[in-house]
Amino acid sequence: MYDFINGNEYAPAPESTAIVNIKKKYGLYIGGKWVDAQGKKTFETINPANQQVLSKVADASKADVDAAVKAARKAFEGEWSSISGAERGKYLYRIARILQERSREFAVLESMDGGKPIRESRDIDIPLVAAHFFYYAGWADKLDFAFPGAGIGGQKVKPVGVVGQVIPWNFPLMMAAWKIAPALASGNTVVLKPAETTSLTALLLAEVIEEAGVPAGVVNIVTGAGDTGKFVVGHPDVNKVAFTGSTCVGKHILKSVAGTDKSYTLELGGKAAHIIMDDAAIDQAVEGIVNGIFFNQGHVCCAGSRLLVQEGVADKVVKKLQKRMETLIVGNPLDKNTDIGAINSKEQLAKIKSLVKTATKEGATVWQPGTSVPRKGNFYPPTLILDCAQSHTVVQEEIFGPVLTIQTFRTVNEAVEKANNTQYGLSGGVWSDKGAKVFKLTDNVKAGIMWANTYNAFDPASPFGGFKESGIGREGGLHGLYPYVKFNA
Ligand code: NAD
Numbered sequence: 193m194y195d196f197i198n199g200n201e202y203a204p205a206p207e208s209t210a211i212v213n214i215k216k217k218y219g220l221y222i223g224g225k226w227v228d229a230q231g232k233k234t235f236e237t238i239n240p241a242n243q244q245v246l247s248k249v250a251d252a253s254k255a256d257v258d259a260a261v262k263a264a265r266k267a268f269e270g271e272w273s274s275i276s277g278a279e280r281g282k283y284l285y286r287i288a289r290i291l292q293e294r295s296r297e298f299a300v301l302e303s304m305d306g307g308k309p310i311r312e313s314r315d316i317d318i319p320l321v322a323a324h325f326f327y328y329a330g331w332a333d334k335l336d337f338a339f340p341g342a343g344i345g346g347q348k349v350k351p352v353g354v355v356g357q358v359i360p361w362n363f364p365l366m367m368a369a370w371k372i373a374p375a376l377a378s379g380n381t382v383v384l385k386p387a388e389t390t391s392l393t394a395l396l397l398a399e400v401i402e403e404a405g406v407p408a409g410v411v412n413i414v415t416g417a418g419d420t421g422k423f424v425v426g427h428p429d430v431n432k433v434a435f436t437g438s439t440c441v442g443k444h445i446l447k448s449v450a451g452t453d454k455s456y457t458l459e460l461g462g463k464a465a466h467i468i469m470d471d472a473a474i475d476q477a478v479e480g481i482v483n484g485i486f487f488n489q490g491h492v493c494c495a496g497s498r499l500l501v502q503e504g505v506a507d508k509v510v511k512k513l514q515k516r517m518e519t520l521i522v523g524n525p526l527d528k529n530t531d532i533g534a535i536n537s538k539e540q541l542a543k544i545k546s547l548v549k550t551a552t553k554e555g556a557t558v559w560q561p562g563t564s565v566p567r568k569g570n571f572y573p574p575t576l577i578l579d580c581a582q583s584h585t586v587v588q589e590e591i592f593g594p595v596l597t598i599q600t601f602r603t604v605n606e607a608v609e610k611a612n613n614t615q616y617g618l619s620g621g622v623w624s625d626k627g628a629k630v631f632k633l634t635d636n637v638k639a640g641i642m643w644a645n646t647y648n649a650f651d652p653a654s655p656f657g658g659f660k661e662s663g664i665g666r667e668g669g670l671h672g673l674y675p676y677v678k679f680n681a
């Protein structure tokens with residue numbers, strides 16, 4: 193992503209914020225209209241890189257969520273149910289194209305509200321968001337052929353109804369796309385609640401949905417914190433719940449849907465093992481490790497947060513990794529050279545600091561490069577935790593920051609055992625030159641996604657989701673449509 197002029201690195205100016213028109217205040221998007229929360233309550237959303245208030249956002253109450261669900265029900269039973277799959281597909285294609293046209297605006301806003309480096313929001317998040325809408329647009333008119341055996345005995349593929357969706361702050365727009373695109377493709381209507389620190393791109397997406405001419409009430413966006421989320425998943429007229437967030441909240445949601453006829457998918461936390469075999473291409477593996485843990489400040493559910501490296505190459509890998517980490521730039525998310533942006537919130541920064549402290553208390557060694565870190569704003573340097581044991585808190589618990597634990601192993605079996613020894617089972621990675629080793633590891637590590645000789649590679653056609661306490665159900669690909677359809681005569 194660098195421009196080279198006569199061999200010298202040319203550092204472009206930070207991305208201009210003038211491209212986005214951030215309103216002073218945002219309402220809720222309900223039934224195709226922008227409305228205040230009924231009690232007029234609002235909360236502030238800030239830029240975590242400088243603590244500046246960006247805007248005020250409506251805080252939706254139970255009554256607001258009820259209004260949103262009613263609007264979604266009305267749209268589901270009215271106009272939306274009478275249009276063909278091909279027509280629904282057209283709306284999704286339109287959304288995808290407008291997203292591409294307005295991608296710079298979205299990228300800048302995503303980085304301002306959430307803290308991620310502009311290089312990532314511009315080159316990864318927003319393009320993947322558009323790709324997701326394009327992908328599901330393609331399925332909208334093919335549902336009758338999508339599910340093997342579904343047509344037998346006169347069964348028809350039907351939407352489940354009104355879906356309540358709650359998403360986290362780490363990939364705000366991407367998570368909104370993962371939720372909304374398959375729901376609409378299969379004919380459902382939506383009430384979506386973004387995370388409280390990153391509501392702005394979901395609200396801008398509502399504008400795009402409006403611009404695309406999607407009928408009123410098909411997509412409703414309600415902003416607020418945990419209580420608003422509770423009202424969405426707990427609403428009796430919601431047919432399906434889709435949640436992405438922490439395992440802790442996921443367990444509460446599972447309890448709240450128990451005994452109801454709501455269907456649900458839960459995409460929860462992770463603590464992925466990133467396994468380096470001694471025959472791996474070390475330089476590439478080091479780049480993979482860096483991408484695996486420092487992408488999006490490590491605020492990634494599938495982050496390669498536990499490095500497992502085979503004893504014979506452990507010293508070499510750690511030395512090369514440390515050398516590479518000395519070059520990482522921590523700072524202004526809007527600077528195109530930034531590698532690690534701002535930590536999403538003060539709370540998250542405090543959590544990272546406290547877990548790293550625990551590591552020292554439990555006997556591990558903390559290593560950080562000499563990188564300078566801005567004093568103002570929420571920043572944390574890339575960090576390694578050496579000399580750790582499987583029982584250490586930092587090896588077992590999700591840190592959700594730029595912090596990598598390092599352990600060694602001797603045999604493939606030992607790597608598998610260590611990789612599986614957590615409550616999570618979302619993702620993992622393996623670097624090896626030998627196909628047999630790759631397959632032995634990818635077959636035996638209990639994780640929904642395994643990458644080989646790459647990491648954090650995403651594609652809308654590929655299903656994503658966890659085993660164990662990392663969740664239930666899949667998003668993406670054809671698998672991602674199953675939770676949004678039912679098979680009836
Ligand atoms: P979180 O669970 O605190 O919050 C997620 C969302 O749930 C937010 O919108 C929040 O307002 C809402 N919420 C909070 N309490 C609620 C309740 N009782 N009922 C309903 N909604 C409630 O998670 P977070 O801190 O925003 O996100 C980080 C977590 O998300 C990490 O654990 C990460 O691994 C996970 N995550 C998982 C995936 C995946 O696909 N598996 C993807 C991204 C993030």
Ligand code: MN
Nearest residue numbers: 237238305389
């Ligand atoms: Mn914010």
